[in-house]
Structure formats: structure tokens, C-alpha cells
Amino acid sequence: MIKIGLILEFEGKNLFRKYNIPLVNSMLVTNEQEAIEASQKLGLPVAVKAQVLSGGRGKRGLIKIAKTPEEVVEKAKEILNMESDGRPVTHLLIEEAETIKQELFVSMLFDPETYDVKVLFSPKGGIDIETLAKEEPEAIETFIIPFGDRSYPYYFMYKLKERGIQSKQVVPLARIISTLVKMLYDEDLQLAEINPLVINDKGEVIALDSRVVTDDDALFKHPERKNYLSETLRHTKAEKEAEEAGLSFVDLDGDIGMLSCGAGMGMATADLIEYFGGEPRNFLDVGGGASPEKVSEALRIMMEEGGLKAILINAFGGITRLDDVAKGIIDAKEKYNINIPLVIRLTGTNQEEGVRILKEHGLKAYLDMEESIEDVVKESRGGQN
Amino acid sequence: MWSKSQEEVKIKMAVLLTKDTKVIVQGITGYQGLFHAKKMREYGTQVVGGTRPGKGGTEIEGFKVFDTVKEAMQETGATASVIFIPASGVKEAAFEAIDAGIELLVVITEHVPKVDVITIVEKAKKHKINMIGPNCPGIITPGQAKIGITPGNIVSPGKVGVVSRSGTLTYEVLEQLTKAGVGQSTCVGIGGDPYKATNFIEVLEMFEKDPETEKIVMIGEIGGSAEEKAAQYIKEHVTKPVVGFIAGKTAKKGKTMGHAGAIIQGNVGTAKGKIEALQSVGVKVAERLSEIPKLLES
Structure with missing residues (x-):
């Protein structure tokens, strides 16, 4: 799966242009x-x-x-x-x-708790907004736009006039803010921000920068984003390969390769590895319903990254079928010359079949999570406790 | 999220799902849809059919297939639907189910666009239906029925209500509880996305009111502030003992750990903050999953 998220300034500005947000x-x-x-x-x-x-x-x-x-x-x-x-x-x-007279700040996102659009506005833009929020919180105003209410510019005109914005700028500014709200919905954005939004020497309001975070899950609605330059800039080789294979991969610092089926399980597994004194090298989640090919590809990427002393595969099959996981492991072991200890834990859907396949190939499967993690930590230290 | 009269909540309880609930599967002819329709039926769920537009009137593995949710509901008396449809079709499928008058909607699909999720959830609220998900394992009432993908062989009937933001981690907890001889009343997997229909608070409210539930296990993870808000709710409204667990102690700031919801931003959403919030309201927080059964006893 392709991950884009935050896009580059010029890509964001191309989106702005489509909505007639003033640019130079x-x-x-x-x-x-x-x-x-x-x-x-x-x-x-x-x-x-x-x-x-x-x-x-x-x-x-x-x-x-x-x-x-x-x-x-x-x-x-x-x-x-x-x-x-x-x-x-x-x-x-x-x-x-541009000759800048004043720098403003505007940013908006969906509030994950309420689903309202949260608009942050400040007449003091340009600088690091986190610093401003800390040192001068009263300089930032929050407007809440309830779900589905795309908001008309007049709403922001009232608010902006209260903040001392001049008549001449109130109309374009209000239009820009309400357009950004519309863009969040129509373009599937997670965040839309302009900093600085400037007033130039002619009194015009112009978006000098763009910071836009797109929703990767909505790529099917915006297929052109697959060709964005930001996509090619984002990731390490392993992360990119993992994405292409539909895997979630995060680089960490330790020496235990970790493959899980499910993110929550992955996090809990990483926590337990540390609890027993080991350190995960990565966080690799094949997600739910992984095919043998996906599991095998995950192991290939992990081996290629290197730096591993042992690998732990912790699979609790819900939507995932453990015979598929086992087939993937065997495939990878044969193809990619995995010569470090492989500790496997299988529980759940089609568990018996999975365990049988592993056994046929001389691999043992743990049923208990903690036992398997204790073992992999031990293996990562060359078998010593 | 939306308030109902106490009476209404009581009727829908036993929590959300019993062996009498009639369920349809939207996307029943798909790979996952059919596989899990069979698993649900094996477990004892009344799976009365499913939908696949264009294949109405046919049968698949003993399941009746309908073109529309409305027809399926009229002919079978189904009140619940579970969606096993790719992300691009989830919004339409959910809208159809809500408009057809479904009472309980479970969306298993992951990677549904945020704007679509928000739009679906707002519609569900407006129609006052119960909706779980998206990106969730669903609901299981041990010994009675399940909607979703939780394996049936890891649960046992009992008095502990389980609510969780994670899928596989939930299975781990259920299995450990079952092995330790601790049965469960209902397990609700609310899903790992930051945007979702039902959150901890709504399920905690159900468990608090449910006579079948005596104790509660709550599984959270890093990111967002749902656990902190749940802690506040527990302080004010929950009298039953709650045992908690938070995954993601080793996560790095700013890194998304798989779940879109599991990202630490600034000072909000760290495991430490969540654990402290829960402990401060009397929730016993397990350091390891295996400690949960013991903490429930004490």
C-alpha cells in the first residue's frame, strides 16, 4: 500500500490553485x-x-x-x-x-474525538506555531466548525473582524479559510495549513506556503496522488518495499526481528521483548488476513535490512489463517537463507494445520506468547540467559 | 456518543448481541465475507443470509443471497449486519444498511477513508443505531454468538466484559482469560482507527448497566486520548472493577505503530500518561497481559 500523508509545498499549492486560493x-x-x-x-x-x-x-x-x-x-x-x-x-x-506587510497563520484538521473541523487562526504567523502556542497562547484562536457544516465565509468574517483584521483583507481571508474547510472534505485531507499566509504591500492576501497531509486510505478517490514526488521522497528502502507489499514497517534500534499479525499485538510484543531484556530491531506488521506471499516477503525485507540476531514471529490468527503464515515462513526460510534462530508462536485460526506444516520442516511452534518471547530474547544473546 | 433512554439501552444489552440476534453479511460472496459467515454460523450465530448486488435469489454454502439489505431484512427479520466489503465500497454499504433500518452495524473493513468514516458515523448517530468499527474484530458473546472475526475457540462464557482498541491483542487477552478459567460476558473490539463509531466510554456504559457483567477489562494503546477520557468516565460513572492494559510502551514519539490511531503526538497519547490516568481513578493496570487474570481476582 502506498503511503503519502504529508505532501510537498508545490503539490499542496497545486491543490490550492484548483480551489482559487491566491498564490504568487x-x-x-x-x-x-x-x-x-x-x-x-x-x-x-x-x-x-x-x-x-x-x-x-x-x-x-x-x-x-x-x-x-x-x-x-x-x-x-x-x-x-x-x-x-x-x-x-x-x-x-x-x-x-513578495514584500510582506503581515504574516498570518491558519491551520485546520478533523478533531478525532468530535469529528468537528478545528480551525486554528493567528494574526501572528510565520514563526514556529508550537513556540507561539507556548509563549503566547492568546494569539491563537480556535474556531470549531461542526460536521457537515462547510461554513460560509461570513462566519469567519465576523470572527476575523473581532481580531482586528482590516476590512479590505477580511473578505479574501474569510474566503480562504472556508475554502480550506471545504477542501478537507472534498480532497480527503487530514490537515491543511498555510504558514505564512501573508498580506503584501498592495494589501493582497497570499498563501506563501502550504502544509497538507492527505489521507492515504482515500487514494482510490485521488489516484493521481500515487505519482506525487513526496511519495518517492518519504521512505527508507525497506520501508518502501514493505509498503509496496502492504506491510507496516518501522525501524527500531535493537537486534530482534519482529513479525506480528496485527498492530496492537505488535506493540504488546515489542513491550514484552523489552520487559524480558531484549530489543526489537523493527516493528513489522503483516496485518490481518496475510497471505503466505506476504509473510515470506516480510521475512525477506527483514533479512535484507540485516542487523538481526534472532527473529520472532508472533501470530494470533483471527482473520489470519495460521497455515498461510506457516507456508510463508517455510517459503522464506528456503528462499532467503535464514540462518539465525527463528522463534515462532502460532495460536488461533487453523492453528493445527500451521503447526503441522512447521513440524514437517523441522520447525517448532510455541503456543504461549510469553514463552516464545523469553526464548527469542535468550536466542538474541547467543542462547545465554 | 449518543444518548438513549435507560430502557432502550437495557433491551439492546446482554451486550449488543445474543444467540437470538439475526445477522446478515454484506459482501457474503467475497473471500473474507464467506469464510467468516461460515465461522460465525459454526459458532452458533444466526447468520440468516447476506447481500451481493446482482446475485439476489441465489444461494452460497447454504446462505441466502439478496440484492439489497432491505430485502434481506424483510425476508429474514435480520436486525444486525456485518460489512466485509473493500474500503472503497464501505460508505455506500453502510449508508444502505442504515437507510434500510438496521439496528446494529459492524464494520470489519480497515483503511476506510477518514472522511467516509466521519460521514458514516454521523449518519449512524442521526438514526440512533449501534455501530461498531471500522477496522475492528467485532463482537462476541461467548457461548451465544459472534459478529466479526474473533476466533470462537478462545472465549468462554462468564462475567468479565472485555473492551479493546486492538484486534489480535484482544484475542491474546481472551485466550489468557479463558485459560485461567475466567469467562467473559461480552467482548467488544472497537477498532484501531482514530475515527470510529463506538469508543471505550459507550462500551463501559453498557458493561456498567449489564447485569451479566461483573468486572471489566479494558485494552488500550498509545495515541489519541480515548483512554484518558475513559479514565475520567470510569471515575464518574463506573462502579464495577476495571483492569486495564496499554500497548506501545516502547513506541517512539511521532512514529505510527501500525494502527493509524497509535501515534504519539506531543505529550498526548503516551503509554505512561494513559497508565497514570487509569491508575489515578483506581484501575489496576497490568504490565504484562498474563497478569490480567490475577488482577481481576484481587
Whole structure:
């Protein structure tokens, strides 16, 4: 399964453009030559902005202003030589530079408890909003928009006027906020944020940045997102391969490979490994109803990642059939040369068949979870207690 | 989540599901739908048929197949439905069931888009139906019936109500309880997604009112604030003893551990915070799952 979640600035802005949220002109480039050409088309000065997923780009030198053609080359080169999230910067957004009079902040998401849309607004944007929330909480206002109420701009006009926003900006601002609420529903977004949302020297309101988190479960409604650049930037090789195989994979620091069927079980297993003094190397969940192929692929990915002293497979079959799990284990053992201790625990649906298959191939299966975990911790220490 | 008169709740209780409940399976001709329809029937559930638009009037493995939920309900008297349909079809299937007047809806499917879940849940609320899920194992009333995917051979009838956010972890707990000779009244798996129809509080309320339930086991995990809210509810409304367990003590901040709901954000949602919240209202929290039976005795 493809995971995208947070998307890049230019991808978010493409979504904004579809909804007529005001933006400045910009172009996506991948080298200095393209950057120069873009700056000629857009007109100087321009902002040179790294397209990376982590925030705080300004502070990290990943956004720079260029006033001359020479500066465009220099800044583009500089940023393209930098790294973010453990990989080189490959894409830049060249954007018309704005003269900023005021920076605002707006962010919204669905409240998981109430399902209302929670809108956060502050006339003091631009900076790290968590710092603002800590130091000056009264500068952030929360508006709650009940479910299904897509909200009209007038609602926000009333609120914004109370916050001292000038008449001229109230109308576009209110429209932007109500459009973002609509986008949460229509585009299946988990979060939509603009920081900074600026008022320029002409008094216009413009979205200078975008921070958008998409709902991966809604990809079938928005298939174009599968081609987003953000998708290719996101993950380590193992994480990406795991995703493609429909597995959930999280890198941890220890030396015990851990495969579970179900996330809650995985978490409890990791907790118990630590309780008995071991350390999980990863969290690999094949989910419910895993096929033999999926189990085998999970073991392949785990072996390829390396750093393992032992592997624990903890399968409690509900929707998962344990004969399928057993077949996957045997397949992987034969194909991928698993030469470290393999501790297996099988309980639940089609358990007898699963245990029989393992036994035929000389593998033992535990029925008790704690016994299996104690054993794998022992194995990870070379059989010593 | 939505309030009902006490009378209504009492009637629906024994919690949610008994051997007399007539159940249909939406998506009964699918791989998972058919497999689990059979498992449910084997366990004793009255699975009276299922739906698969376009295959109405046929039969599969002894189950009657209908085109629509409405026809299925009219002909069989079913009051409950369980959805085994891929995520892209869940919204329509749930809407159909709710509009047809189903009283209990269980959605097993995982990866349902959040906006779809929210929309379904709001509709369920408006129609005042009981809905469990999505991404959940369902409900099992040991010795009577089950709706969903909980294995039938790991439970035994008794007096302990179990409510859990996890699937497989629930099975582990049920098996350990059964092995220790501790039977269960009902087990409700509410699902691992952050957005869901029924949360801890609603099930705790049912268990508190259910004469068949004497003690409660609550299985939570990291992420969100449902356990903290449940703790507050327990303090104010629950008189029966509660034993808790929280999974995810080893999780790293900001990493999603499988369940979409299981992500730690800022200071909310850590295992430590949840354990402390529960302990502060008198809930005994097990460090290991295997301690749960013992904590229930004390």
C-alpha cells in the first residue's frame, strides 16, 4: 500500500490553485540552469525554496531570496548541495518574492474525538506555531466548525473582524479559510495549513506556503496522488518495499526481528521483548488476513535490512489463517537463507494445520506468547540467559 | 456518543448481541465475507443470509443471497449486519444498511477513508443505531454468538466484559482469560482507527448497566486520548472493577505503530500518561497481559 500523508509545498499549492486560493507565480526546477530560466520568466527578486518534507526550512537555510541572476545560480547551487531528511535536495520551487506587510497563520484538521473541523487562526504567523502556542497562547484562536457544516465565509468574517483584521483583507481571508474547510472534505485531507499566509504591500492576501497531509486510505478517490514526488521522497528502502507489499514497517534500534499479525499485538510484543531484556530491531506488521506471499516477503525485507540476531514471529490468527503464515515462513526460510534462530508462536485460526506444516520442516511452534518471547530474547544473546 | 433512554439501552444489552440476534453479511460472496459467515454460523450465530448486488435469489454454502439489505431484512427479520466489503465500497454499504433500518452495524473493513468514516458515523448517530468499527474484530458473546472475526475457540462464557482498541491483542487477552478459567460476558473490539463509531466510554456504559457483567477489562494503546477520557468516565460513572492494559510502551514519539490511531503526538497519547490516568481513578493496570487474570481476582 502506498503511503503519502504529508505532501510537498508545490503539490499542496497545486491543490490550492484548483480551489482559487491566491498564490504568487512559481516554477519547479531541478538545476541552476532551469532556476535562471525560471527567474527570468518570473522576474527578480525570487525566492529559492527547497522542496523537502521537514519543516523549519527558513531556519535551516533551505529557503533563500535571490535579487540578481548571479544570486539565483549561487543560491540554487547552495541549496541543491544540501540534504534534508537524510537525502539530497533534488527539487526547488522558484517563486516571485513578495514584500510582506503581515504574516498570518491558519491551520485546520478533523478533531478525532468530535469529528468537528478545528480551525486554528493567528494574526501572528510565520514563526514556529508550537513556540507561539507556548509563549503566547492568546494569539491563537480556535474556531470549531461542526460536521457537515462547510461554513460560509461570513462566519469567519465576523470572527476575523473581532481580531482586528482590516476590512479590505477580511473578505479574501474569510474566503480562504472556508475554502480550506471545504477542501478537507472534498480532497480527503487530514490537515491543511498555510504558514505564512501573508498580506503584501498592495494589501493582497497570499498563501506563501502550504502544509497538507492527505489521507492515504482515500487514494482510490485521488489516484493521481500515487505519482506525487513526496511519495518517492518519504521512505527508507525497506520501508518502501514493505509498503509496496502492504506491510507496516518501522525501524527500531535493537537486534530482534519482529513479525506480528496485527498492530496492537505488535506493540504488546515489542513491550514484552523489552520487559524480558531484549530489543526489537523493527516493528513489522503483516496485518490481518496475510497471505503466505506476504509473510515470506516480510521475512525477506527483514533479512535484507540485516542487523538481526534472532527473529520472532508472533501470530494470533483471527482473520489470519495460521497455515498461510506457516507456508510463508517455510517459503522464506528456503528462499532467503535464514540462518539465525527463528522463534515462532502460532495460536488461533487453523492453528493445527500451521503447526503441522512447521513440524514437517523441522520447525517448532510455541503456543504461549510469553514463552516464545523469553526464548527469542535468550536466542538474541547467543542462547545465554 | 449518543444518548438513549435507560430502557432502550437495557433491551439492546446482554451486550449488543445474543444467540437470538439475526445477522446478515454484506459482501457474503467475497473471500473474507464467506469464510467468516461460515465461522460465525459454526459458532452458533444466526447468520440468516447476506447481500451481493446482482446475485439476489441465489444461494452460497447454504446462505441466502439478496440484492439489497432491505430485502434481506424483510425476508429474514435480520436486525444486525456485518460489512466485509473493500474500503472503497464501505460508505455506500453502510449508508444502505442504515437507510434500510438496521439496528446494529459492524464494520470489519480497515483503511476506510477518514472522511467516509466521519460521514458514516454521523449518519449512524442521526438514526440512533449501534455501530461498531471500522477496522475492528467485532463482537462476541461467548457461548451465544459472534459478529466479526474473533476466533470462537478462545472465549468462554462468564462475567468479565472485555473492551479493546486492538484486534489480535484482544484475542491474546481472551485466550489468557479463558485459560485461567475466567469467562467473559461480552467482548467488544472497537477498532484501531482514530475515527470510529463506538469508543471505550459507550462500551463501559453498557458493561456498567449489564447485569451479566461483573468486572471489566479494558485494552488500550498509545495515541489519541480515548483512554484518558475513559479514565475520567470510569471515575464518574463506573462502579464495577476495571483492569486495564496499554500497548506501545516502547513506541517512539511521532512514529505510527501500525494502527493509524497509535501515534504519539506531543505529550498526548503516551503509554505512561494513559497508565497514570487509569491508575489515578483506581484501575489496576497490568504490565504484562498474563497478569490480567490475577488482577481481576484481587
